[in-house]
Amino acid sequence: MAVLSTHQPLAFAFGLLGNIISVLVYLAPVPTFLRIYRKKSTEGFHSLPYLVALFSSMLWLHYAMLKKDVFLLVTINVFGCAIETIYIFLYMFYASKEIRVSTFRLLVSMNIALFSSIVLFTHFLMKGSIRVQVLGWICVAVSVSVFASPLSIVAQVVRTRSVEFMPFTLSFFLTLSAVMWFAYGFTTKNMCVALPNILGFILGLLQMLLYAIYRKAKVVVIEEKLPEKNLKSIVILSTLGNSEVYPVDVRPESEPDENKVAKEQEQIEEGSKKSNERSLETSNDLNPNEIAV
Numbered sequence: 001m002a003v004l005s006t007h008q009p010l011a012f013a014f015g016l017l018g019n020i021i022s023v024l025v026y027l028a029p030v031p032t033f034l035r036i037y038r039k040k041s042t043e044g045f046h047s048l049p050y051l052v053a054l055f056s057s058m059l060w061l062h063y064a065m066l067k068k069d070v071f072l073l074v075t076i077n078v079f080g081c082a083i084e085t086i087y088i089f090l091y092m093f094y095a096s097k098e099i100r101v102s103t104f105r106l107l108v109s110m111n112i113a114l115f116s117s118i119v120l121f122t123h124f125l126m127k128g129s130i131r132v133q134v135l136g137w138i139c140v141a142v143s144v145s146v147f148a149s150p151l152s153i154v155a156q157v158v159r160t161r162s163v164e165f166m167p168f169t170l171s172f173f174l175t176l177s178a179v180m181w182f183a184y185g186f187t188t189k190n191m192c193v194a195l196p197n198i199l200g201f202i203l204g205l206l207q208m209l210l211y212a213i214y215r216k217a218k219v220v221v222i223e224e225k226l227p228e229k230n231l232k233s234i235v236i237l238s239t240l241g242n243s244e245v246y247p248v249d250v251r252p253e254s255e256p257d258e259n260k261v262a263k264e265q266e267q268i269e270e271g272s273k274k275s276n277e278r279s280l281e282t283s284n285d286l287n288p289n290e291i292a293v
Helices: 002-006 009-026 030-039 048-067 071-094 097-125 128-148 151-160 168-187 191-214 258-286
Strands: 231-237 243-249
Touching (some): 048 071, 048 097, 071 097, 097 128
């Protein structure tokens, strides 16, 4: 009941619904990691979206702990930190050595070094309510960048005229989540929570509008030329901003390579030589007494 005492009933309802919907959004990558587990490989998936999501959750959790009267922000970001950490460790476990090293470096530089720098900066250089305000606006900046990342999806949909890369269910839940957290921020008079979700709501509506326009379009397959392997990459862009690439084996096109061309030329030359020899033999057989002058 301590939670209700610090929240108005309407704010508590919006915050609780925001928690439930955000949990569903956090669980959206589960099929991706089930695929990674079955394949025992990260294939063409990228770790950056999960590292950014963890960084954002860590910042919001630190902000909520300092704010003290936003318990529902604490609960969802604790869950976010936990699930994103699991995703990252699963990714690193099944990644190749080179990708594992690069992921670990990014984890250390962003989620440890940068986060620690922000915490130390706000702790020693800011005091009281100013510290909370500065940290809140840092969270707003990170959230806006995360919300703005689906603009690449919007451009992709318009260019390909296909919504294959933009699942409607995820777009719908992200929009609904933005509405709930905006209402929570507005009722609690917390502009740091409300402002970034305005952008999230607008982008969510734009994505659903594009879905309604292009929903009957065909699947678009983007082919990438790779030097060593014959792969066709199906790029799936999620509304969370991460682009995931599914590499699929395909048969190489029937293009003659240099060795085959050289062999064919040799065979043609040998055939022409043999035909010339046969013609000479025939001419000698027809004129046995002729002497060349």
